[in-house]
Amino acid sequence: MKTPPRRLSACIGAFALALLGALGALACPAAVQAVDANGQLQDQGLQARFENITKELRCLVCQNESIADSNVELASDLRRQVREMLVAGKSDDAIFDFMTDRYGEFVRFSPPLEPKTLFIWGAPFVMLLLGGFIIYRVARQRSRMPLDDESATGP
Amino acid sequence: MWKFLLPFAAFVALVVLFAFGLNPSRDIHALPSPLIGKPAPAFTLTDVLDPSRPVSNAALKGQVYVLNVWGTWCAACREEHEALLAIAQQHVVPMIGLVYMDDRDKAKLWLEQLGNPYQAVAFDTDGRTAIDWGVYGAPETFLVDGQGRVIYKFISPMTEQIWQRDFLPRIAAARRGGA
Numbered sequence: 001m002k003t004p005p006r007r008l009s010a011c012i013g014a015f016a017l018a019l020l021g022a023l024g025a026l027a028c029p030a031a032v033q034a035v036d037a038n039g040q041l042q043d044q045g046l047q048a049r050f051e052n053i054t055k056e057l058r059c060l061v062c063q064n065e066s067i068a069d070s071n072v073e074l075a076s077d078l079r080r081q082v083r084e085m086l087v088a089g090k091s092d093d094a095i096f097d098f099m100t101d102r103y104g105e106f107v108r109f110s111p112p113l114e115p116k117t118l119f120i121w122g123a124p125f126v127m128l129l130l131g132g133f134i135i136y137r138v139a140r141q142r143s144r145m146p147l148d149d150e151s152a153t154g155p
Numbered sequence: 156m157w158k159f160l161l162p163f164a165a166f167v168a169l170v171v172l173f174a175f176g177l178n179p180s181r182d183i184h185a186l187p188s189p190l191i192g193k194p195a196p197a198f199t200l201t202d203v204l205d206p207s208r209p210v211s212n213a214a215l216k217g218q219v220y221v222l223n224v225w226g227t228w229c230a231a232c233r234e235e236h237e238a239l240l241a242i243a244q245q246h247v248v249p250m251i252g253l254v255y256m257d258d259r260d261k262a263k264l265w266l267e268q269l270g271n272p273y274q275a276v277a278f279d280t281d282g283r284t285a286i287d288w289g290v291y292g293a294p295e296t297f298l299v300d301g302q303g304r305v306i307y308k309f310i311s312p313m314t315e316q317i318w319q320r321d322f323l324p325r326i327a328a329a330r331r332g333g334a
Contacts, residue, residue: 060186060291073256074291077282102289104189 046086053082053095058107066109188289188308195222195299196287200277203254203262210277212251212299219329220249221322222297223273223313224285226257227265229293235312236269242318243272248326252276255285255293298322300329 041047054068059075067075067082078099085095099107111117175181190196195212202208212222223239225232243250252273254262259278266276279285288297298307307325309317 073282074285077286081283081286101189102286103291104186104289106186 041083041086049092050079050083050086053086053092054079056096056109057082057099058109060103060107186291186310188305190289190297190305191308193305195297195303195305196284198253198277198279198284198287200253200279200284203252203259203276203278204266204271206259206278208275210251210275212303215249215251215299216303217301218249219301219326220251220299222251222253222288222299224253224255224288224290224295224297225293226255227261228257231312232294233269235294235314236272238313238315238318239272240270241315242313247323249274253284253288253290254278255290256282296322298325298329300332 041050051068055066057067057078059065059067059070059072059078061072061074062070065075067078081098082095085098090098096108096112105111111120113121197211197213199209199211199213202210212220239250250273252275254276256279262276262278266273277284288295292310294310294312296309296313297305298309300306306329307321309321311317
């Protein structure tokens with residue numbers, strides 16, 4: 001993996017920026033997540049969609065962060081991309097498609113429901129049914145067994 | 156019968172799952188590129204060394220070429236640089252550089268000091284070309300065939316072993332198939 005030094009430098013960079021921000025020289029991107037130099041989207045509805053979409057997209061540099069939370073440059077480039085597409089009137093699906101076409105399904109935190117992801121989505125229900133079946137079997141078996149005190153009360 | 160067979164089947168399933176999931180040689184961070192088999196995203200940028208000179212991959216249509224994404228901030232790119240120079244010496248395919256998230260002067264200095272393995276080095280000013288190519292870390296090396304399709308992507312520092320193992324056979328196959 002080649003990114004850790006970058007991640008570290010991104011953190012140092014964010015810290016340095018935060019310091020500068022405190023000095024009033026620059027806005028601090030760490031404090032105002034997902035709202036960088038361009039500021040918020042004017043339209044409230046678009047801004048809400050922007051926040052939902054960026055929370056749902058994975059930052060591939062720091063794979064457990066969303067692009068809404070990440071300070072890495074790639075995340076801010078992707079936020080800009082999302083913002084521009086929203087302003088251009090693109091649908092949420094079009095934006096997700098744009099991202100998965102380039103970065104693969106992994107870029108989305110929750111996989112879409114489609115034939116090849118059926119196993120992932122279905123597994124919890126299968127487990128539940130299986131568990132229920134096992135409990136049912138065990139319970140039935142035990143209900144057929146003589147009670148402990150019955151067998152214990154001998155002659 | 157089922158009493159023994161079922162746990163045994165579950166055990167085998169787990170062994171198979173773990174053998175795949177816990178395999179130490181598998182890089183869990185490496186992601187398959189959705190671009191493989193698709194047309195290479197077009198770009199027209201300017202050359203790092205000469206801002207007046209355009210660099211476009213449309214000009215390379217009909218040729219197998221390599222696109223290497225790097226930046227001066229990237230330690231692993233420094234690591235692979237000698238290997239890239241050696242590979243360029245073999246003159247197998249044109250190697251195009253794509254400088255990503257960087258400063259033009261720094262990139263220029265890097266090439267002047269360390270040597271330039273690239274036929275042309277495109278400068279991605281705002282990261283849009285990198286997004287089109289699904290770049291998320293450097294170094295990344297793409298192989299594009301004569302029809303302009305991405306046929307391989309390697310993420311990590313390039314070495315001559317990897318070049319011989321992963322790239323040369325694919326280049327040969329692309330030439331056979333696409334000539």
